[in-house]
Amino acid sequence: MKKTLFAIFAAAALLVSCEEWQPVFTAGYDDPSAAKVYTESDMSAYGSRITIAELSKMYKSKTGGTPVKLSSGWIKGQVTSSDFSGNIYRTLYIQDETGGIEVKTGRTNMSNEIRQGQWVYVNLNGLVLGMYGGKTGNYGGAGMIQLGLEDQSGEYETAYIDLPLLVDTHIFKGAMGDAVAPVVLTESMLPGKNDTQATNKYIGTYVTLKGLRYDNQVFTLIYLTYNEDTKSSSNRIFLSDKTWGITTWALTKDRMGRMLEAGTWDSVNIGNSGDYSYGTVGDHRDVKSTNGDTYGDIERNAYSVSHYFKTGSTTIQVRSSGYSRFADIEIDSDVLSGAATIDVTGILTMYQGSIQFTLIDLDGVTKN
Secondary structure (H helix, E strand, C coil): CHHHHHHHHHHHHHHHHHHHCCCCCCCCCCCHHHCCCCCHHHHHHHCCECCHHHHHHCCCCCCCCCCEECCCCEEEEEECCCCCCCCCCCCEEEECCCCEEEECCCCCCHHHCCCCCEEEEEECCCCEEEEECCECCCCCECCEEEEEECCCCCCCCCECCCCHHHHHHHEEEEEECCCCCCEEECHHHCCCCCCCCCCCCCCCCEEEEEEEEEEEEEEEEEECCCCCCCCCHHHEEEECCCCCCCCECCECHHHHHHHHHCCCCCCCEECCCCCCCCCEHHHHCCCCCCCCCEECCEECCCECEEEEEEECCEEEEEEECCCCCCCCCECCHHHHHCCCCEEEEEEEEEECCEEEEEECCHHHEEEC
16 A cells, blocks of 8 residues: 555656646636636725825835835726836836836736736735835935835845735736826926935836937946855946947847957946946956856846936936847937937836836837
8 A cells, every 4th residue: 555655656746847847838828807807896805995196105215214014905006017028027017097106026927917007906914115226315316116025134125025825915906907008208297316106196107208319328237246245346347427338228148248258348447436446347358267157257147227318408217127028139320329319108217316217118119
């Protein structure tokens, strides 16, 4: 009997092991329309509805530091983001008639489960309202108010909800709505450095900015290695103040490696501002590479890039991920030269008092 049971368990374990190593997903995804469609009446068990503007006002600080643990209530919003292009990752942006907010789901491939335009309901009990990207001081400013769990590490004000059971306990799928129409913003409607969703209703929402002209500078932060402290001066390379030869929306691992090999960034100092005592990128050219994933001893990785544009006198950072599907696509040469402008549609965000703009995909970019 024991031998028989052992054989059964062994066969089952082998079957599970084989299933885990299936290389190709061949089944179809669940049809979102087949799932239960929640309504406002279903949410009555979670307390009263709170608008996104009302929720945002519960967070008092302009620059971060005071996360709020929530105990009741719910919000309703339409999904404006999609992670299909890879430029938005493990998160949802939703908005109602009063504003928008990021919900840190921690789930990948969310666009297969929840579509743009779909209504969702968020049970706030147990979630934390915090800020990402706030910075104090003269050169700082507000970041983004967002929803997530308490970060046990203390490094951030919120953490990803992540676990499927917790996601399903807090996020409920409603009916599909009409596509959300972006609001066209003029310069006077844009947020100031200390604005949050509590003071500017367009932050975190789906908008269009027209006539952006390239400002001939980028920003990206590169680490010599992720195996050491990423906040240490000796491990940081800042590309800023000019374009540094970056003409694509972001840097894939391959693109970053090729630019290192070409010596494009050899003159860049290693270190944080005021602490450039670690040589330059070029000093690492002759360091023996131990594998194909390094340049000297600088690891190759994908990196986000912020390209700076201007609308009037206001600077807009259009930020794209090195893991997005369009990371290696060249920005039109007429745009880079200033001969043409662009209109962009996506999510308006804030980071350390600066306006950042997140594209959902390149359909959100129109050349003028």
